Amino acid sequence: MATYQLVITASELDVPWFAGKRRNSQSSERPALDSEAGTHAAGARSVAIGAGSTVGTVQTGDGARVVNLPPEALRPIAEVDAPPGIDNLPVQPTHFVGRERELARLDAALSVSGPVLVQAVHGLGGIGKTTLVAQWAATRDHGHEPLRWITADTSASVERGLAEFATALQPMLAHILTVAQLAERALQWLSTHSGWLLVLDNVENQRDIAEILARAHGGRIVITSRRATGWHTAATIVRIDVLDPTESVALLIDAITADGPRQLDGASDLCTALGHLPLAIDQAGAYLAQNPLLTPHDYLTMLSQYPADMFEHGAEVIDPERTIARIWNVTLDRVTTNHPTATNILQRLAWFAPEAIPVTLFDGLAAPPAIHSAIGALTAYNMISADPGTASVSVHRLVQAVARTPDPDDPRYSEAALECAHADAAAALLRALPERPHPSTWATWRTLLPHVDTLVAHHDHDINTNLLITTTDILNLTGEFLDDQGSHERAIEYIERALINSERTAGTDHPRTLTSRNNLALAYRSVGRFTEAIPLYERTLADRERILGINHLDTLSSRNNLADAYRSVGRFTEAIPLYERALADSAEALGNDHPSIVVSRNNLASAYESTGRLTEAIQLFELTIEASEQILGIDHPTTLTSRNNLAAAYQSSGRLDEAIRLFERTLEAREQILGFDHPDTLTSRNNLAAAYQSSGRLDEAIRLFELTIEARERIQGIDHPHTLTARNNLATAYMSSGRLDEALSLLELALTECERLFGTDHPDTFVARCVLAEGYEAANRLPEACRLYERVLADTERAVGPDHRSTHFIRGNLARLRSRGT
Incomplete structure (x- = not known):
């Protein structure tokens, strides 16, 4: 069989040809001699060919070499078969758990016939995309060969991976073709063969693989990427999410106990804190495996106290470039190159709950186009996920943790920058909170409540005064809402914290402090802790009289609140005089036509009713309704409340027919004005049902009670x-x-x-x-x-x-x- 010789020179030289063989010489004056008599070459880098030779190879240039190519090396690429044993799958994961659903999706997608299928597996950095595909390729019967794995994070790495594939197909060509030429030959092979499987791992820019997608036919392509959008229209998309809690704990324990039994205290809590992210679990598991004296609980403690160190550094076996902090910082650097607002968005997200964060909380960060462009870029890289249906975004809890962890080497994450971001997040949340817990605001409150809980959980007594004041206002407002919703213990917790903050920042006599104290007394009263509520009301009233004056609106409110508390514990001899004084003071300070007068009269009338003074109660209720209709209107909610109270007084005095008529009228009005599901409407429906029950109309009563419960x-x-x-x-x-x-x-x-x-x-x-x-x-x-x-x-x-x-x-x-x- 013929052998083809190809001469490759490292540098082109003009060399004289003489009869004789080439010899290197240290001196241009010394001729190169040959063993054949009469054949020689003179001069530096001269060549001599022996007389009578018919075939020979002349090799010139420093580092020149001769490559002998077999004939098959020059065959058309379509005729080149892949030799066995050229698969280059990365090492199969040593710790792999779960993911059966995702593995099944890969099976199903790649079983479909067709010239080429693009399978885009995408997700957050560290979510386990590469590991999943490596596990699938190594363990599933996919029936494809050869299997080539290319790291595709840059165009250069794509070209290099293709060149390595061409070299694996025809090793001798590596000596005569450039990297670009080898890459082209690999593309030609992919376009003329079938049955192969190509994995393009960690694609960052879809342009880097565009030529492969356009030219490669007859095989299968699997792509892994952090990018979520812009994929081939024929691609099947597989989104990878975090592990199931059971799976993440199993992965952690598997890594920790690889060398034998260990103390596993806190394993589940650690996985929860790490958000069940595979890379974070691997990083923690390797660290704990390397440090046998530590438990998962110890790791969690260090994660809380030294987050920067724990996110940035792993065990000796962990690639420093594959830590959580390093991977996400690389991604963020790419995003912020074109979208600098992305940093501000992540830093604001860092202080809220990870799920369903309203985009309205980003207001003021930048101009709306910049905000939405940054959200789009962060979504494209899976740093966040967007829900158009709720106009909200979600983010992994570890992304949040990294975003609020100081980095002295990055000005974007300095202590001062993060403190400013924390304050801005608190101010944005306070602006979004409704001022008062009214049914029309309940949906907003329930959306924002998880973010309030998370933000105040990051509360630190060392934070600056402005942030502390903002947090105090958030705690007070949220405490009122929670108390209104029946979550009294949580309300007490929040308002107690608000009171501590107010006393610290403003002193014991500041109006904000007095408001917190009043709210706390109200919350104590709601849970029946009257022995704590009443002294707090008494102190607040005394302080407001001293600081604000006896006729200040807050003082009048405190007087009413204390009277309510006295009435609740049966101290009517103290409650009624206080109600009477509150009514007189309100009339003097505000005039008889002020809406507060209506409230004061209602309270006093209810106290009369509670003590059996029904005649006085009914007279006062009737007077209250008349005044309320004149001041506020016949359909005002306060007027309807007065009408409801009068009906109850009629019922207490045995005037049941009048009570039922008034209850029915009030219910009808509330349904028309407030709506069928307003809490006041439900109260009216309940009261009418009770009146029906008292009159023996049990079927009607039961029907209304059942409607009310539903x-x-x-x-x-x-x-x-x-x-x-x-x-x-x-x-x-x-x-x-x-x-x-x-x-x-x-x-x-x-x-x-x-x-x-x-x-x-x-x-x-x-x-x-x-x-x-x-x-x-x-x-x-x-x-x-x-x-x-x-x-x-x-x-x-x-x-x-x-x-x-x-x-x-x-x-x-x-x-x-x-x-x-x-």
């Missing part, structure tokens, strides 16, 4: 105090109609829920216990009823005193029950 569960939630009250009311209607089994089931559930949500000593829990006792009595389960009445009596005497109206009522029920011989 609406309260849907709107306010199954755990809201008003929802639990509605269940109790329906149970009493069932009792009245003889449906005792249904009634007792509801009452027992209501008591359990009250004890769970509010504790055993909350007023609502007392009521639920008392109503259940009545149910047991109705069902003739007298010993159980007696035990409950005894407990309720003791609780009520302790909570509101022995002379409270509720205490007298329960004492009477117990006496009646005992008279029956129990």
Whole structure:
């Protein structure tokens, strides 16, 4: 078989040809001699060819070499077969768990016939794209060969990978073709063969692989990338998300225990903190495997105390370029080159909850076009995900953690820059919060509440004063909303923190501090902690009188609040004079036509009703309605509240027909003005149902109670105090109609829920216990009823005193029950 010789020179030289062989010479004066007599070459780098030779090779130039090519090397590329053993799959992952759904999607996509299929596997850096595809290629029966893996993060790396493929196909060509020529030959081979599988890993710029996608036919291409958008129209997209919690824990434990059993305390908590991100789990697992004295709990502690070190550095076996911080910083550098606002967006996102962050919280960062361009770029690189349906974005919790971690080598992440970002995020959130918890704002509150929770969790007593003041305002507003929604314990936690912050930043006498103290007293009252609420109300009233004056609106509000608290514990001899003074002071300070007068009259009338002074109560309610209609209008919500209260007073005085007519009129008005699902409308529906029940119209009562429960569960939630009250009311209607089994089931559930949500000593829990006792009595389960009445009596005497109206009522029920011989 013929052999072709190809001479390659490192440099072109003009050399004289003489009979004889070439010899290198140190001196131009010394001739090169040959063993054949009469054949020689004179001069530096001269060549001599022996006389009589018919075939020879002349090799010139420093580093020149001769390559002997077999004939097949020059065959057309379409005739070149791939030799066995040229697959170059990276090392199969040693720790791989789960991902069955994604592996199945790769199986399904690559089983489809066709000339070429582009499978784009994309996700956040560190999500496990490369690992997934490597695992799939190594373990699944995909039936493709050869399998070539090309790192495709730059155009140069793509070209290099193709050249290496061409070299694997025909090794001898590596000596005669340039890298560009080899890459072209690989592309020609891909376009003329079938059955191959090409993995393009970590594609950053789709232009870098455009020629491959355009020319390669007959095989399969799998792409991994952080980019989420712009892929080939025929591509099947597989988005990789974080691991399932069970899988992430298994991955961590597998890495930690590779050399033997270990203490695994805190493994689940660590995986949660790392957001179940595979690269972060690997990084933590390798670190813990290298440090046998540490537990996952220890790692989590260090992650909290030294985030920069833990994100930036891994174990010795971890590639320094493959740490969480390094990977994401590289991505962010690419994004911010064209979209500098992206840094500001990530730094603002860092202080909120990771899911469903409204884009309105980015207002003010830059001009709207710059904001949306940056959001688009961050989305394209999977640093965030966007939800057009809710106009919100989400971000991985570790991206947030890295974004709020100081980096002394990067001015964008200096301590000062991050402190400024924290303050800006807090100010943006405060601007977005509604001023008062009104039903029309509930949807907004519920959207923003997770972000409030997260932002205040990052609260540090060492933060600057302005940020502390902003955070205090957020805590106060949120505490009011939570208290209104029945989340009293959380409300107390927030308002207590607000009070501490106010006293620290403004002093004990600042109006902001007094507001926090008033709100805390209200929250204490909501959970029945009257022994704490009343002294706080008393102190706030005294301070406001001293600092703001006796006729200041806040002072008048404090006086009313204290009177309400006195009334709640049965201290009517103190409550009524305080209500009367609040009414007189309000009239003097504001005039008889001020809306606050209507509220003060309502409160005083309700106190009269509570003490059995029904005639005075009804007269005052009627006067209040007349004034409210003149001042506010007949359809104003405050007017409707007064009308509802008057109807209740009619019912208490036995004027049931008048009560029902007024309840019906109020319900109709509230449905028209406020809507069917407004909380005030639900209250009217409940009150009308109770009036129907009192008049014996049980079917109508039960229907309205059931409607009320359905609406309260849907709107306010199954755990809201008003929802639990509605269940109790329906149970009493069932009792009245003889449906005792249904009634007792509801009452027992209501008591359990009250004890769970509010504790055993909350007023609502007392009521639920008392109503259940009545149910047991109705069902003739007298010993159980007696035990409950005894407990309720003791609780009520302790909570509101022995002379409270509720205490007298329960004492009477117990006496009646005992008279029956129990």
